[in-house]
Amino acid sequence: MFDGLKEKLGRFKSDVEAEAETEAETEADADAAADADSVATGSAEPDATGTDDSDDDGPGLAKKAALAATGRTIITEEELEAPLEALELELLSGDVEMGVAREITERIREQLVGDTRKQVESGEQVIERAIGDALREVIGVGQFDFEDRIATADKPVVIVFTGVNGVGKTTSIAKLSRWLEERGYSSVMANGDTYRAGANEQIEEHAEALGTKIITHQQGGDPAAVIYDAVEYAEANDIDVVLGDTAGRLHTSNDLMAQLEKIDRVVDPDMTLFVDEAVAGQDATNRAREFNDAAEIDGAILTKADADSQGGAAISIAHVTGKPILFLGTGQGYDDLDRFDPDEIVDRLLRDEA
Numbered sequence: 001m002f003d004g005l006k007e008k009l010g011r012f013k014s015d016v017e018a019e020a021e022t023e024a025e026t027e028a029d030a031d032a033a034a035d036a037d038s039v040a041t042g043s044a045e046p047d048a049t050g051t052d053d054s055d056d057d058g059p060g061l062a063k064k065a066a067l068a069a070t071g072r073t074i075i076t077e078e079e080l081e082a083p084l085e086a087l088e089l090e091l092l093s094g095d096v097e098m099g100v101a102r103e104i105t106e107r108i109r110e111q112l113v114g115d116t117r118k119q120v121e122s123g124e125q126v127i128e129r130a131i132g133d134a135l136r137e138v139i140g141v142g143q144f145d146f147e148d149r150i151a152t153a154d155k156p157v158v159i160v161f162t163g164v165n166g167v168g169k170t171t172s173i174a175k176l177s178r179w180l181e182e183r184g185y186s187s188v189m190a191n192g193d194t195y196r197a198g199a200n201e202q203i204e205e206h207a208e209a210l211g212t213k214i215i216t217h218q219q220g221g222d223p224a225a226v227i228y229d230a231v232e233y234a235e236a237n238d239i240d241v242v243l244g245d246t247a248g249r250l251h252t253s254n255d256l257m258a259q260l261e262k263i264d265r266v267v268d269p270d271m272t273l274f275v276d277e278a279v280a281g282q283d284a285t286n287r288a289r290e291f292n293d294a295a296e297i298d299g300a301i302l303t304k305a306d307a308d309s310q311g312g313a314a315i316s317i318a319h320v321t322g323k324p325i326l327f328l329g330t331g332q333g334y335d336d337l338d339r340f341d342p343d344e345i346v347d348r349l350l351r352d353e354a
């Protein structure tokens with residue numbers, strides 16, 4: 001999913017390196033020219049160690065010596081200006097939200113300007129570290145240990161899923177039921193999408209395939225009532241987790257808000273998770289913001305991470321909502337659900353090989 005962004009970050013690294021190289025050569029050339037001038041006017045003392053390299057060994061060694069002597073900073077604000085501007089545009093074209101692109105470039109600027117290149121690190125490593133730190137801070141917002149939250153919460157843990165239709169909400173609920181089962185937690189599904197024809201059949205198919213209990217009401221019923229019934233079922237049958245689906249899109253956002261507020265009031269969920277697809281890019285980020293405004297979310301699941309997308313939503317959603325991406329959907333199978341690991345994502349983005 002991140003090939004596009006990876007390429008853009010790679011381009012930024014080489015842009016900055018190229019700027020720094022040019023600057024280094026200019027400085028070294030200036031130093032070498034000054035040396036030559038002083039030799040010509042006879043003002044320089046002969047080198048005490050007899051290793052004056054400006055004549056015998058050529059300008060290469062002279063440049064290195066000049067660089068070592070100055071302990072020069074890796075790059076100045078002016079040198080960073082053009083590459084950072086280019087990076088910001090690249091991030092925007094990679095579906096990264098504008099505020100997020102700014103935040104990333106600002107953090108990189110802060111870290112790099114005036115940073116002195118340590119002898120143990122190459123310029124490339126310094127730049128890579130700055131990009132890595134900036135990305136980690138932006139995409140790692142609010143991360144918490146989901147499994148630990150399930151383990152320590154009073155049972156049943158009630159999780160409600162929001163998001164528009166067709167992004168993989170129902171499939172993600174099914175995957176999470178499998179994920180929980182593999183870790184020793186039982187679950188019951190509740191179809192709170194009483195609005196759409198065929199929603200019951202769809203979730204029932206998943207429940208049957210997984211051997212998970214499902215609670216449904218007739219189409220047009222009250223979504224809060226369905227989830228409430230599932231909570232009662234869980235309490236009576238010692239079930240650990242209630243997974244409540246909701247309708248994706250109602251007539252107006254007021255309807256949606258009213259429905260989610262009623263669910264909040266009636267079942268008081270422990271977690272509300274927003275589901276959207278990575279391929280929706282900027283739209284997914286905007287929807288995450290809208291849904292979070294309507295009914296505060298605790299985290300997000302980003303589906304279709306296996307499909308070809310720019311990855312901008314994965315970079316932006318946490319920063320825009322202040323809530324973490326918790327899982328990535330990576331295929332159509334029930335096992336295709338991975339915990340979202342910011343460190344792993346950043347490593348993947350910065351690793352040299354494809």
Ligand SMILES: Nc1nc2c(ncn2[C@@H]2O[C@H](COP(=O)(O)OP(=O)(O)OP(=O)(O)O)[C@@H](O)[C@H]2O)c(=O)[nH]1
Nearest residue numbers: 165166167168169170171303304305329330331332
């Ligand atoms: N490749 C891929 N496909 C996925 C993933 N998650 C879901 N899908 C597919 O996306 C399609 C829509 O998924 P649903 O679970 O039906 O979506 P929904 O949001 O519940 O939509 P409604 O049922 O219409 O409300 C299905 O064909 C799923 O198999 C994923 O992580 N990767």
